[in-house]
Amino acid sequence: MSKPMNKKEPSYVVRPPTAVLTRGFDPALSLGxxxxxxxxxxxxxxxxxEAAERAFAIALGKQPPPPGERGDLIxxxxxxxNAEILEDQIVPLEKGARAAAVxxxxxxxxxxxxxxxxxxxWSVVQTRPVYGGTQHMFNTLLRPLGIAIASVGAGDGPGxxxxxxxARNLRVxxxxxPANPTLMMVDIKAAVAAARRHPDNPLVVVDNTFLGPCFQHPLELGVDLVVYSATKYLNGFSDMIAGVVQSKNAQRIAESLVDHPAVRRVIYPSLFDDPEQIRIRDAQCDFPGGIMTLDLRGGRRAAFDFLRSLKILRDAVSLGGVESLACHxxxxxxxxxxxxxxxxxxITESLVRISIGVEDWRDLQRDIREALDAIG
Ligand SMILES: Cc1ncc(COP(=O)(O)O)c(C=O)c1O
Structure with a gap:
């Protein structure tokens, strides 16, 4: 905020878990x-x-804000x-970050x-798959604007x-x-190295939504921008703490489902069998995360039967929340x-994506197993 920050700020640099709760917020500006x-x-x-004129000059980039301050709110x-407080508190969460924009x-x-x-x-190189809305934007907004987009399967390093x-005139x-919904991983460091060899010096951007700032740190691997759907794991302090629990819950459940006869494959980072995917996972992920994708036997019918039979997990399209969700x-x-x-x-008819929440993992496991048993 433009006004003086909390007068009682410590003279030493506090650690990230402290900073996410204290940075950017001065109680004096919220009536205590x-x-x-x-x-x-x-x-x-x-x-x-004069203050109005200065605020606009700062907002439009014509004048820098005074050191340690932002421009007045407009x-x-x-x-x-609230956006400014959130931006200040996200910075210590994201290793290697200097600033955040909400x-x-x-x-x-x-x-x-x-x-x-x-x-x-200009042109863009994307890995695929990406979240459907992102792909839709590439296809229906960027391409018609005259921005060329080349796409390469996630995990295909040489490709x-x-x-x-x-790529020519490469910008991004x-x-x-991991990719939504297949969880395929991309070697971030190798992509950064390829970008640095390119004469256009393109920006490398990582959508880190699936693992969040706790489990994967793209800026430390040299990328320029990290982007999140903060709707997911970033949503609220308690969700962040819950992130670790979610990963443990998901890992226990995923690993217990591999032998179920209705399941062709459980796609989950701790169960990867492709050596290249295992190498990337071990190099850049701290934990396997809270999301798994089930490849069911029986195509769309099996997937829909499964979703219909769930009693605790809900059929909804988001992920990374405290509640468990599943979708097709x-x-x-x-x-x-x-x-x-x-x-x-x-992304076949038989895939079901599951976001594991913080309910007791044994109840979730039972719900999923019973829904798998119920597939006709
Ligand atoms: C990986 C990923 N990126 C981006 C988005 C888009 O985020 P939002 O729904 O907050 O616009 C989503 C949404 O599901 C997502 O899964």
Whole structure:
């Protein structure tokens, strides 16, 4: 915030778990409230016409803010106290971060990256699959704008190297790892090295939604921007702490399902069998995370039967929350992909994506097993 920060700030650098609870928030600016108040104003009053002029000059990048401060608040679409507090507190969570910008949704953050950095004539290299909404934006917004997009299967290291080297006017290399919903991993360090060899010095952007800042640290591997759907694991402090529990829950359940006769394959990082995927996982992930994808025997019918039979897990399309959710990506989150894109990414009729929450893992395991047993 533009006003003086908490007067009682320690003189030493506090550790990240302390910083995420204390940075950016001055109780004096919330009538002494121990936690930030929710500011609902759409617009903010200036101290003087000169202050208004200065606030606009700072917001438009014509003038830098005074050291250690931000410009005065103007209007909530541009910024507001709760966004500024969140931005300050996300920085210590994300290893290697210098600043954060908060948006109204993950898709708003992702589209802003492309609309800010790409112009007609520039090109993008993406790994696939990516979240369906992101692919939809590439296909229906960026391509018609004249931005060329080359895509390479996640995990195909030599293919990615080749696509990057071959790209002209390359502006952004966009990686989603692990990928939604196949959990295929991309070697972030290798992609950064390929980017640095390219004469256009493209930005490397990682969508780190699936593992979150606790389990994977792309900035430390050299990427330029990390993007999140904060709707997911980043959503709220208690969800962050719950993240570790979610990974343990998911790992126990995933590993217990491999022998179920209704399951062709459990896709989960601790169960990877491809040596390259195992190498990438071990090199860049701290924990396997809270999401698994089941490849069921019996195609769409089996997947729908399974979803219909769940009693604790809910059939809904989000992930990374405290509650457990399951969905059929092919007909929902990824339904806007073309048949070829679905085919290439391995998003088949028999896949069900599951986000494991913080309920007791034994209840979730029972619910999933009973729903698998119920497949006709
Ligand atoms: C990997 C990934 N990135 C981005 C998004 C988009 O985020 P939001 O729904 O917050 O716009 C999603 C949503 O499911 C996602 O799974």
């Amino acid at each position: 409230s121990a936690r930030p108040a929710v500011f609902r104003a759409s617009t903010y009053v200036f101290a003087s016409p 209007y909530s679409r541009l910024s507001h106290p 948006f109204n949704s993950g898709m708003a953050a992702i589209s802003t990256i492309f609309l800010s950095f790409c112009a007609p004539g 990615l190297d080749k696509a990057i080297a071959a 290399i966009y990686l989603e790892t 990506p092919r007909t929902t989150t990824h339904s806007e992909n073309s048949p070829e894109e679905l085919e290439e990414a391995g």
